[in-house]
Amino acid sequence: MLISVKRLTEIMCATIKDVAEEAKVSIATVSLVVNNHGRISQETRKKVLKAIKKLNYLPSRSARRLVSRKTGNIGFILTEEHFLHTEPFYTRIFLGTEFEARAIDHYVLLATISSSYKKGDALPRFISERNVDGIIVAGKVPDALTESISRYKIPVVFIDFSPVIGDYPNVITDNLKGGLLATDHLIQNGHKNIAFVGGEISHPSITERLRGYKLALERAHLNSDGELVMTNDEFLSRQNGYNSAKKLFELQKNITAIFAANDATAFGVMQYLKDNNHKIPDDVSVVGFDDVEADLLIDPPLTTVKVPKLEMGIEAVQLLLTMIKSSNGTAKKIVIPVELKVRGSTKSIN
Amino acid sequence: MLISVKRLTEIMCATIKDVAEEAKVSIATVSLVVNNHGRISQETRKKVLKAIKKLNYLPSRSARRLVSRKTGNIGFILTEEHFLHTEPFYTRIFLGTEFEARAIDHYVLLATISSSYKKGDALPRFISERNVDGIIVAGKVPDALTESISRYKIPVVFIDFSPVIGDYPNVITDNLKGGLLATDHLIQNGHKNIAFVGGEISHPSITERLRGYKLALERAHLNSDGELVMTNDEFLSRQNGYNSAKKLFELQKNITAIFAANDATAFGVMQYLKDNNHKIPDDVSVVGFDDVEADLLIDPPLTTVKVPKLEMGIEAVQLLLTMIKSSNGTAKKIVIPVELKVRGSTKSIN
DNA sequence: GAAAAATGCTTAAACGTTTAACTATTTTGA
DNA sequence: TCAAAATAGTTAAACGTTTAAGCATTTTTC
Numbered sequence: 001m002l003i004s005v006k007r008l009t010e011i012m013c014a015t016i017k018d019v020a021e022e023a024k025v026s027i028a029t030v031s032l033v034v035n036n037h038g039r040i041s042q043e044t045r046k047k048v049l050k051a052i053k054k055l056n057y058l059p060s061r062s063a064r065r066l067v068s069r070k071t072g073n074i075g076f077i078l079t080e081e082h083f084l085h086t087e088p089f090y091t092r093i094f095l096g097t098e099f100e101a102r103a104i105d106h107y108v109l110l111a112t113i114s115s116s117y118k119k120g121d122a123l124p125r126f127i128s129e130r131n132v133d134g135i136i137v138a139g140k141v142p143d144a145l146t147e148s149i150s151r152y153k154i155p156v157v158f159i160d161f162s163p164v165i166g167d168y169p170n171v172i173t174d175n176l177k178g179g180l181l182a183t184d185h186l187i188q189n190g191h192k193n194i195a196f197v198g199g200e201i202s203h204p205s206i207t208e209r210l211r212g213y214k215l216a217l218e219r220a221h222l223n224s225d226g227e228l229v230m231t232n233d234e235f236l237s238r239q240n241g242y243n244s245a246k247k248l249f250e251l252q253k254n255i256t257a258i259f260a261a262n263d264a265t266a267f268g269v270m271q272y273l274k275d276n277n278h279k280i281p282d283d284v285s286v287v288g289f290d291d292v293e294a295d296l297l298i299d300p301p302l303t304t305v306k307v308p309k310l311e312m313g314i315e316a317v318q319l320l321l322t323m324i325k326s327s328n329g330t331a332k333k334i335v336i337p338v339e340l341k342v343r344g345s346t347k348s349i350n
Numbered sequence: 351m352l353i354s355v356k357r358l359t360e361i362m363c364a365t366i367k368d369v370a371e372e373a374k375v376s377i378a379t380v381s382l383v384v385n386n387h388g389r390i391s392q393e394t395r396k397k398v399l400k401a402i403k404k405l406n407y408l409p410s411r412s413a414r415r416l417v418s419r420k421t422g423n424i425g426f427i428l429t430e431e432h433f434l435h436t437e438p439f440y441t442r443i444f445l446g447t448e449f450e451a452r453a454i455d456h457y458v459l460l461a462t463i464s465s466s467y468k469k470g471d472a473l474p475r476f477i478s479e480r481n482v483d484g485i486i487v488a489g490k491v492p493d494a495l496t497e498s499i500s501r502y503k504i505p506v507v508f509i510d511f512s513p514v515i516g517d518y519p520n521v522i523t524d525n526l527k528g529g530l531l532a533t534d535h536l537i538q539n540g541h542k543n544i545a546f547v548g549g550e551i552s553h554p555s556i557t558e559r560l561r562g563y564k565l566a567l568e569r570a571h572l573n574s575d576g577e578l579v580m581t582n583d584e585f586l587s588r589q590n591g592y593n594s595a596k597k598l599f600e601l602q603k604n605i606t607a608i609f610a611a612n613d614a615t616a617f618g619v620m621q622y623l624k625d626n627n628h629k630i631p632d633d634v635s636v637v638g639f640d641d642v643e644a645d646l647l648i649d650p651p652l653t654t655v656k657v658p659k660l661e662m663g664i665e666a667v668q669l670l671l672t673m674i675k676s677s678n679g680t681a682k683k684i685v686i687p688v689e690l691k692v693r694g695s696t697k698s699i700n
Numbered sequence: 701g702a703a704a705a706a707t708g709c710t711t712a713a714a715c716g717t718t719t720a721a722c723t724a725t726t727t728t729g730a
Numbered sequence: 731t732c733a734a735a736a737t738a739g740t741t742a743a744a745c746g747t748t749t750a751a752g753c754a755t756t757t758t759t760c
Binding site: 375376377378379382388389390391394413415416417418419 | 736737738739740741742744745746747
């Protein structure tokens with residue numbers, strides 16, 4: 001009589017069948033133990049767990065997916081520009097999603113798309129191949145992308161962005177509050193001529209930050225008619241901040257404080273100020289937004305509105321998971337609170 | 351008589367069975383057509399392809415993987431520090447792997463590990479769960495990680511790093527050549543007191559760059575005994591470059607050119623020079639290494655050694671794939687050529 | 701003390717592919 | 731002319747799980 005014995009080398013993985021044999025139970029029992037389903041006696045459970053440990057068993061993802069019709073993957077979409085962005089903003093958000101995905105035993109598939117995505121362009125493969133259970137879109141993306149994605153009936157959560165058309169679940173920062181905090185801080189420090197500098201003005205987040213700025217000025221009965229507002233719709237970059245500051249100072253000389261729409265812009269503004277012999281914060285105070293921690297050699301350290309980036313990623317994954325589970329279409333929105341980090345770039349002039 | 355008809359909604363995916371029914375062939379035939387195997391007549395092939403198109407069929411990855419015992423995934427490991435790094439160096443390499451992986455119909459799973467990984471720490475999940483067919487490790491990682499990974503018999507390719515112990519396949523830049531190019535450029539421009547500034551000196555790539563620097567000096571019969579070499583083993587950062595430049599200039603006043611071990615370091619050096627009223631390139635020329643294209647507002651633009659980052663990622667994936675296919679253990683090494691990009695930060699003093 | 705309910709485990713089908721082995725037909729070769 | 735070879739397709743097992751349904755036991759209920 002010939003018995004075929006499967007030799008388990010270190011390279012091969014033990015299967016549920018091996019565990020069942022080892023524990024002398026059926027494979028169904030093993031499955032029930034592994035998934036904490038069904039009614040299994042303490043005794044049997046122990047036997048099975050022991051066998052699992054002995055054989056170093058791990059369930060096969062492929063097999064699980066095949067039967068559960070879930071992939072266990074989450075797609076993360078980012079424009080290439082944002083991914084390669086100098087300041088680690090979206091990369092930190094990604095790290096947050098990675099972190100939370102691990103906790104719920106999922107994988108995050110990262111895909112970048114062109115910032116100039118237009119109708120008909122190829123979507124990330126994981127969508128057409130249905131290799132994800134849900135999608136996270138971080139940062140501003142073209143409407144065409146949103147439209148293309150929504151044709152596939154896959155749950156989507158947006159982070160730090162909300163498409164203008166349609167109603168989607170998203171996780172955003174409290175931009176209005178941030179704008180208020182930043183501007184109030186400057187007002188409380190005696191500043192009266194406070195400028196706003198920013199790009200991507202069509203981005204809802206930036207609009208909100210500007211709204212916070214204006215609201216704070218109004219409340220303080222300061223001039224808020226916008227003559228100190230220097231905006232455009234270009235990418236929020238250092239270069240952009242530099243150029244905007246230049247324009248601003250060529251028009252207005254008596255500015256004592258600047259609220260920049262984000263840190264990158266603020267760094268550009270600071271560079272302009274340094275190059276033109278305005279001392280920070282003695283001559284001009286600068287406030288940013290985002291709080292991108294990095295080796296940027298910024299002097300003085302920037303007062304800014306801290307955005308909890310990791311947390312945003314975590315929240316997005318949690319939100320997405322409930323959507324995947326319930327296939328609930330209600331567009332829940334999560335607003336993450338912000339806080340002001342006062343550092344060396346602002347100063348009281350009272 | 352009751353016929354159960356599977357209704358294909360837009361949400362459900364057509365399976366190979368649906369295609370087979372539509373084309374009135376067996377599912378094996380469909381599989382053979384899809385995979386270009388076997389002997390199938392033109393006629394049948396056409397029928398099948400038509401049905402595939404009509405039903406918008408895409409093979410299920412889960413099912414494929416289950417039977418092929420391959421995951422179709424590639425793991426990409428990076429230290430958290432490198433991932434969040436200001437200059438988009440490793441992120442660009444990642445993009446290269448993503449690009450090539452797409453071409454060979456694979457997915458890249460990104461995982462970050464702590465820079466202080468030590469024996470016993472958890473490896474990225476995709477390893478223990480065997481959710482990848484091969485692994486790419488980018489940048490310098492602790493030896494403990496290399497050791498832990500190699501216990502799993504999974505193909506590994508290193509990018510921009512080569513573990514000291516063991517013999518692994520890798521893709522590296524021609525660092526020696528780069529060091530030579532950079533230093534020769536300065537020598538040809540009449541510089542005699544050329545300093546080398548860099549961190550991570552235990553990193554083989556940096557050692558090679560330094561070797562290139564020394565070799566070039568020797569060839570030109572210039573002093574190469576190392577008194578103008580300022581190195582440490584800390585992370586290559588702006589801050590590091592700034593501090594090193596400071597130390598250097600406190601000791602030596604007549605330096606006219608600096609070769610920095612990478613661009614980040616060079617930016618730090620430039621910042622120090624600016625802060626201390628050394629004009630670039632009039633007083634001091636600066637050369638970097640890497641060529642990280644980004645919105646960094648660097649003035650003047652940095653002369654540097656260009657490293658083809660995307661290409662490195664591409665090469666690594668190709669190398670990894672041949673290893674996966676052949677399970678060939680020979681540690682192939684690929685050296686990517688570099689070129690000097692002359693920009694505004696260097697000047698002839700002849 | 702018998703019917704009903706609870707407990708503990710097993711059987712077997714299903715998920716969607718790939719592929720070795722097989723069958724049936726047509727073509728080739730001497 | 732007929733065996734051998736080539737061609738074109740099919741059958742069925744296998745991959746490793748999950749889970750509904752089923753089947754013995756044992757316990758509860760009245």
